[in-house]
Amino acid sequence: MKPEDILIRNAMMVTCWEGVRMSRDAAIERVCVGTISASHCESGKVENNRNELTSIDLFAGIGGIRLGFEKAFGKKIKTVFASEWDEPAQKTYRANFRDDFDISGDITKISEEDVPPFDICLSGFPCQAFSLAGRRMGFEDNYKGMSRGTLFFDMVRICALHKPKVIFCENVKGLTIHDKGRTFEVIKGTLEELGYAVHEKVLNSRDHGVPQNRERIYIVAFRNDIDGSAFKFPEPADSSKRIKDIVEEQPVSVKYYLSSTYLETLRKHRARHESKGNGFGYVVRDWEDVAGAIVCGGMGRERNLLIDKRQTDLMPVTNIKGEVNREGVRKMTPREWARLQGYPDTFNLPLSDVHLYKQLGNSVSVSVIEAIAKEIKKVLDKNDEKAA
Numbered sequence: 001m002k003p004e005d006i007l008i009r010n011a012m013m014v015t016c017w018e019g020v021r022m023s024r025d026a027a028i029e030r031v032c033v034g035t036i037s038a039s040h041c042e043s044g045k046v047e048n049n050r051n052e053l054t055s056i057d058l059f060a061g062i063g064g065i066r067l068g069f070e071k072a073f074g075k076k077i078k079t080v081f082a083s084e085w086d087e088p089a090q091k092t093y094r095a096n097f098r099d100d101f102d103i104s105g106d107i108t109k110i111s112e113e114d115v116p117p118f119d120i121c122l123s124g125f126p127c128q129a130f131s132l133a134g135r136r137m138g139f140e141d142n143y144k145g146m147s148r149g150t151l152f153f154d155m156v157r158i159c160a161l162h163k164p165k166v167i168f169c170e171n172v173k174g175l176t177i178h179d180k181g182r183t184f185e186v187i188k189g190t191l192e193e194l195g196y197a198v199h200e201k202v203l204n205s206r207d208h209g210v211p212q213n214r215e216r217i218y219i220v221a222f223r224n225d226i227d228g229s230a231f232k233f234p235e236p237a238d239s240s241k242r243i244k245d246i247v248e249e250q251p252v253s254v255k256y257y258l259s260s261t262y263l264e265t266l267r268k269h270r271a272r273h274e275s276k277g278n279g280f281g282y283v284v285r286d287w288e289d290v291a292g293a294i295v296c297g298g299m300g301r302e303r304n305l306l307i308d309k310r311q312t313d314l315m316p317v318t319n320i321k322g323e324v325n326r327e328g329v330r331k332m333t334p335r336e337w338a339r340l341q342g343y344p345d346t347f348n349l350p351l352s353d354v355h356l357y358k359q360l361g362n363s364v365s366v367s368v369i370e371a372i373a374k375e376i377k378k379v380l381d382k383n384d385e386k387a388a
Contacts, residue, residue, distance in 0.1 A: 068369025261322035296361030
């Protein structure tokens with residue numbers, strides 16, 4: 001089956017499962033921003049005989065996946081293309097990566113022929129579409145005019161043309177159970193029919209050097225002519241880190257401390273849920289504990305509160321109701337969230353807190369990405385040795 005037929009068929013399958021039948025013409029219009037030809041797919045392989053591998057960064061966010069791969073591959077990898085539609089995220093990305101190209105925006109409007117050849121595709125689907133904490137609408141989820149759930153197929157049409165050696169994806173754990181497993185079946189089946197051997201596993205960030213209980217699914221697909229039989233996901237390496245290891249060294253601004261009024265509201269809110277047998281509500285974490293998963297919306301900040309009495313000047317610096325609480329209850333700072341995700345302190349956080357919380361909650365655990373990337377590198381290095 002031709003690659004373009006695979007894309008069209010699977011686009012039609014997904015909408016059929018969701019109760020809407022898509023015509024072949026509609027599927028073609030959705031999939032084909034540019035024309036995919038079988039000859040392109042055969043000739044589009046990047047046979048890079050140099051030591052340097054090239055990569056593209058799709059749904060790049062603030063560059064967490066890229067950073068993990070760069071830490072693993074060092075100077076042997078070069079990013080040649082990046083796409084991220086969110087403008088504030090683009091600003092953080094630019095503040096941390098110096099490239100000779102500009103970040104591209106909406107991937108649905110970019111022809112695959114305008115993407116330069118590459119060896120490795122890095123891709124993090126938008127978390128809103130498949131999150132357990134969200135609406136579980138998957139491929140039918142619409143957000144700001146973009147059909148976010150179908151963006152997987154934009155990645156596929158780019159890889160169908162260029163045929164990279166490796167496709168790497170990260171997503172929420174709920175991807176595996178969405179629509180009774182059929183969504184993941186389409187994702188895995190599409191990659192296999194494009195000519196890739198697919199490996200997938202759910203890993204927890206707390207097992208890889210950061211004190212955050214964050215389970216995510218990671219997908220590694222090797223092109224069939226690459227011997228990936230020796231690939232294995234990293235085993236738990238470091239579960240020793242605790243919240244105390246990521247807390248700011250100096251007292252933080254009083255702006256991070258909750259007002260007494262808001263703290264009381266949170267307590268009443270949790271009491272209402274507990275009376276109904278629900279566990280929803282704010283959580284104060286012990287410094288010897290690990291954090292819950294940080295998320296980009298909802299109660300993400302309130303589920304990882306700390307008691308920190310180092311700040312003694314409790315004069316409000318923002319408009320709040322009531323006074324600053326005297327119990328020392330505060331939110332984590334963006335830098336603490338960055339540390340929970342494994343970002344080094346050298347990583348620039350140039351925007352306001354409201355943007356940074358969203359970006360970091362949407363991001364990846366860099367330490368986990370690095371650990372997986374090292375295993376991918378072992379496979380590619382071994383294949384290069386055989387070819388030498």
